[in-house]
Amino acid sequence: MTTIDQTMKAPSSKGSRVYYQDSVVVVTKGLKLEVVKILSLYTIIDLSNNKFEGHIPSVLRELIAICVLNLSHNGLQGYIPPSLGSLSVVESMDLSFNQLSGEIQQQLASLTSLEFLNLSHNYLQGCIPQGPQSHTFESNSYEGNDGLRGFPVSKGCGNDPVLxxxxxxxxxxxxxxxxxxxxxxxxxxxxxxxxxxxxxxxxxxxxxxxxxxxxxxxxxxxxxxxxxxxx
Structure with missing residues (x-):
């Protein structure tokens, strides 16, 4: 998860190859998928529907090979760490149904590979950062956060000169x-x-x-x- 290696065919641990055959169900891009074999080229962290509390660990910034990050339906608090902007190949990020607060970090708007984002039902506020992928997300990605303003929610944002x-x-x-x-x-x-x-x-x-x-x-x-x- 810390190294992007497109030539690797299976996960390795301490120099020896380890194959995982057990199937697992993960939620990615809003859909449930059953992965019959853990693929090295599709790295996923799905810790949803638990009772995790506290802050999102900043160590996640080192896991640059993650394609899917799902921490939804927990009790996570605090700010969304700007270090998540280091996940350059992440395609799906779901942080919904937590207790996250503060503003959405501008670093998230720089994730050009991000196809699915769900930050709904938290306590986020401020202006939604705009970037290459921001206009592809629908308003339900931010619903349940009454303090958010700007596109694509209905409320205007005073920091948006175009609007x-x-x-x-x-x-x-x-x-x-x-x-x-x-x-x-x-x-x-x-x-x-x-x-x-x-x-x-x-x-x-x-x-x-x-x-x-x-x-x-x-x-x-x-x-x-x-x-x-x-x-």
């Missing part, structure tokens, strides 16, 4: 749109009102109010007919 800039530009565009809309509406309403007032003023000044008398007579006739129908 803040886009949000500000969107507000400015919406504000400009509504301002232009109301200006146009008021101009149209004002123009129509001026035209109506001008026509009424012209008719009054010329004494030609026959059209107004006809409208009043028609309204009186309609009111009388409605009353008769009701009776």
């Amino acid at each position: 803040e800039t886009n949000y500000t530009v969107s507000l400015e565009r919406n504000s400009e749109f509504f301002n232009d809309f109301w200006k146009a509406a008021l101009m149209g309403y004002g123009s129509g009102l001026c035209i109506r007032l001008s026509v009424i003023y012209f008719l009054i000044s010329t004494g030609n109010l026959r059209w107004l008398a006809r409208i009043i007579e028609e309204l009186e006739h309609k009111i009388i007919m409605r009353r008769r129908k009701k009776q």
Whole structure:
């Protein structure tokens, strides 16, 4: 686990080759897999569903050949050690359902081989670090941590200049749109009102109010007919 050797065909201990034939069930990338033979090229640490307490040991940084690390469903506390960023070939990391707190270390965002990450149901907070693999993780990787902000959770992160800039530009565009809309509406309403007032003023000044008398007579006739129908 401390040396990446692609030519090794089986695990070795103190110079002698040791073969493990017993099958084991491991959880990797959110799936249960039964490994009928422990493979040297697929190194796994699965200590999930135990009652381990305390901090995640920093000695894990020396196990650079690990492909899968599963410490979920325990009672681990404290911060996520930045030394986990040394696991350059890790493909799956599950630290869910523990009592981890603090911020997610930026070193985790540099793990370019990481395909599956689950940090859900802890007490993590702060901004989610962004990196090459961060945009491939879904929001359920971080659920159950009410203090987390930034992509891909719904809450915004104040330290994310891209999100803040886009949000500000969107507000400015919406504000400009509504301002232009109301200006146009008021101009149209004002123009129509001026035209109506001008026509009424012209008719009054010329004494030609026959059209107004006809409208009043028609309204009186309609009111009388409605009353008769009701009776």
